[in-house]
Amino acid sequence: MTDSPGADPRHSEHDEGFAPQEQEQPGTTDETRPTPDHGEESYRGSDRLRGRRALITGGDSGIGRAVAIAFAREGADVAIAHMPEEQEDADETIGWIEKAGCRGRSLAGDIRDEEFATGIVDRTIAEFGGLDILVLNAAYQKDRESLDDLSTEEFDRVFRTNLYGLLWTARTAVPHLEPGSSIIVTSSIQAFNPSPNLIDYAMTKAAQVAFVKALAQQLGGKGIRVNAVAPGPIWTPLIPATGGDPEWIEQFGQDTPLGRAGQPAELAGAYVYLASDAATYVSGAVLPVTGGKGL
Structure with a gap:
C-alpha cells in the first residue's frame, strides 16, 4: 500500500479561470458562478472551539461564511454581522451554524454606522452571555481606473x-474580552503587494496590519491575542462586484504559483488555528493564505 502525499494543491479546488460576470455591491452568493466553496460539505470539526462565542463581521458569504461554518463545527456559537x-x-x-448544533445570530446593518458597529x-x-472570538472581516473594494477616478x-x-467600522467594533469589544480571547482581522496580500486599481482598498489593508501589530502589544498583557489573515485571490461575491475589465475575472488567481484562485473553505483552517489554543503563543502575526x- 502506497501512502498518499495529500491533495494536489493545483487542482484540489476550481483550477480554471472564471466566466465574465458582474454584480452590484455588495454581491451575493447565488449570483456568483461558480458558487464558492465555503466548506459546507468538506469541513470536519474536532471540538477545538467548544463552548466559545464568536462574532464575525461580513459573515454572510465568502470568507466570513467559511469561517462561521468552521467555527460552528468546532463547537462555537456564532453571530454574523452583514448588510x-x-x-x-x-x-x-x-x-449551517445551527445544523452544526450551535447557536447562530444574524445582525443586519451597516458597519459604517457607529451605532451599529458598536451595537x-x-x-x-446579550445573546450568548459573552464574547471570546472577534473576527473583523467586513470589507469593501471597487476597481479604480486611476486616482482621478476615486471620488471622495x-x-x-x-x-x-x-x-x-473595524475600530468601532474592536474598541467596544475589548473591555468584554477575557484572557484567552482572540481578535482576528482579515487583511490582504494587497497590504504588501498592492494592485494599482485597488489603491484605496490596499491602503486600508496596510493600515489593518499596523492596527493588528499595535493592538497585539497593547493587549498582550491582558492575555488577549490579536492576529491577521492575509488572503490572496479568493473567489467570493466581492470579486465580481469589484468591477473593472472583464478579463480580470477570467484570469483571476491564475498568476499565483499554484495557478488558480483560492476558495473561502481554504482559509477557514487559518482562522480556527488563530482562534484556538494551538496558537496560544501567536500574537501580532499576519498569516498569509x-x-x-x-x-
Missing part, C-alpha cells in the same frame, strides 16, 4: 467600512 441586502446569504449561513458587540454578548465619497466608503504569492 441588510445580504439577508438571504446570512440566513443560509445561520442555517453588534452588545447584542452578541467612494474613498470615504472604503475607509469607513474597512477601518472605521495566498497560493504562494509573496507578501
Whole structure:
C-alpha cells in the first residue's frame, strides 16, 4: 500500500479561470458562478472551539461564511454581522451554524454606522452571555481606473467600512474580552503587494496590519491575542462586484504559483488555528493564505 502525499494543491479546488460576470455591491452568493466553496460539505470539526462565542463581521458569504461554518463545527456559537441586502446569504449561513448544533445570530446593518458597529458587540454578548472570538472581516473594494477616478465619497466608503467600522467594533469589544480571547482581522496580500486599481482598498489593508501589530502589544498583557489573515485571490461575491475589465475575472488567481484562485473553505483552517489554543503563543502575526504569492 502506497501512502498518499495529500491533495494536489493545483487542482484540489476550481483550477480554471472564471466566466465574465458582474454584480452590484455588495454581491451575493447565488449570483456568483461558480458558487464558492465555503466548506459546507468538506469541513470536519474536532471540538477545538467548544463552548466559545464568536462574532464575525461580513459573515454572510465568502470568507466570513467559511469561517462561521468552521467555527460552528468546532463547537462555537456564532453571530454574523452583514448588510441588510445580504439577508438571504446570512440566513443560509445561520442555517449551517445551527445544523452544526450551535447557536447562530444574524445582525443586519451597516458597519459604517457607529451605532451599529458598536451595537453588534452588545447584542452578541446579550445573546450568548459573552464574547471570546472577534473576527473583523467586513470589507469593501471597487476597481479604480486611476486616482482621478476615486471620488471622495467612494474613498470615504472604503475607509469607513474597512477601518472605521473595524475600530468601532474592536474598541467596544475589548473591555468584554477575557484572557484567552482572540481578535482576528482579515487583511490582504494587497497590504504588501498592492494592485494599482485597488489603491484605496490596499491602503486600508496596510493600515489593518499596523492596527493588528499595535493592538497585539497593547493587549498582550491582558492575555488577549490579536492576529491577521492575509488572503490572496479568493473567489467570493466581492470579486465580481469589484468591477473593472472583464478579463480580470477570467484570469483571476491564475498568476499565483499554484495557478488558480483560492476558495473561502481554504482559509477557514487559518482562522480556527488563530482562534484556538494551538496558537496560544501567536500574537501580532499576519498569516498569509495566498497560493504562494509573496507578501
